[in-house]
Amino acid sequence: MRMRNKPWAIDYLNQHSEIVVTEVDDLQQDVWQQFIRSNDIKHIEVGSGMGRFITTLAKQNPYIQYISVELDKNVMVRVLDKVLEQNLDNIRLICLPIEEIHDYLAINPLDQLYLNFSDPWPKNRHEKRRLTHHNYLSIYEKFLKDDALIQFKTDNRKLFEYSLISMSQYGYQFVDINLHVHDREPDDNIRTEYEEKFSSKGSRIYMLKAKLNE
Numbered sequence: 001m002r003m004r005n006k007p008w009a010i011d012y013l014n015q016h017s018e019i020v021v022t023e024v025d026d027l028q029q030d031v032w033q034q035f036i037r038s039n040d041i042k043h044i045e046v047g048s049g050m051g052r053f054i055t056t057l058a059k060q061n062p063y064i065q066y067i068s069v070e071l072d073k074n075v076m077v078r079v080l081d082k083v084l085e086q087n088l089d090n091i092r093l094i095c096l097p098i099e100e101i102h103d104y105l106a107i108n109p110l111d112q113l114y115l116n117f118s119d120p121w122p123k124n125r126h127e128k129r130r131l132t133h134h135n136y137l138s139i140y141e142k143f144l145k146d147d148a149l150i151q152f153k154t155d156n157r158k159l160f161e162y163s164l165i166s167m168s169q170y171g172y173q174f175v176d177i178n179l180h181v182h183d184r185e186p187d188d189n190i191r192t193e194y195e196e197k198f199s200s201k202g203s204r205i206y207m208l209k210a211k212l213n214e
């Protein structure tokens with residue numbers, strides 16, 4: 001997601017340090033350690049973009065704690081806007097790449113992971129950047145509970161097929177595979193910003209749900 005540089009973004013995020021982390025070391029602060037170590041049900045989205053998906057979930061499920069991970073500060077400000085506008089108190093934002101923070105999350109594993117419209121990185125030489133590459137799957141395994149669910153949506157058929165193979169080879173079992181989400185769209189489907197954009201252009205939306213262990 002390319003968003004114009006907002007020179008004020010980092011200050012805005014840092015003014016809300018009770019909700020947002022912008023430096024890895026901040027995760028050592030007491031308030032974050034308490035959050036990480038609490039035994040609430042916790043769901044995480046990696047690559048939240050502008051945050052419609054995760055903020056809608058947070059509003060619908062006040063008893064679940066949500067973690068939004070988005071590396072781009074220019075995009076994360078849009079997630080923070082939504083959290084503040086809706087007064088959501090069950091969501092935390094981490095404005096860093098997942099690669100840099102997973103050890104902290106692994107302290108107390110999480111219940112569910114969402115990947116929505118992850119960058120497809122179509123060139124073979126960029127395969128390792130895809131968020132369903134086995135290197136990322138092994139990162140997720142460290143911070144997810146044994147029976148945690150991964151839900152992945154994309155408009156990109158090649159990335160979807162790649163992800164089915166990558167996850168299957170890693171040992172994931174598929175709980176659900178939907179090859180046309182918007183044909184008889186499930187009531188509980190929350191459309192992300194990218195999903196809305198691609199769907200309005202006529203793209204088909206694919207979705208999978210998978211678990212490592214039942």
Ligand SMILES: C[S@@+](CC[C@H](N)C(=O)[O-])C[C@H]1O[C@@H](n2cnc3c(N)ncnc32)[C@H](O)[C@@H]1O
Nearest residue numbers: 001047048049070071097098116117192193194
């Ligand atoms: C194509 S956008 C999709 C945004 C949103 N999920 C949606 O569906 O509208 C992918 C987002 O993932 C973020 N991203 C990519 N790699 C990431 C990583 N390793 N850690 C955190 N965020 C990442 C990008 O900055 C970008 O905003």
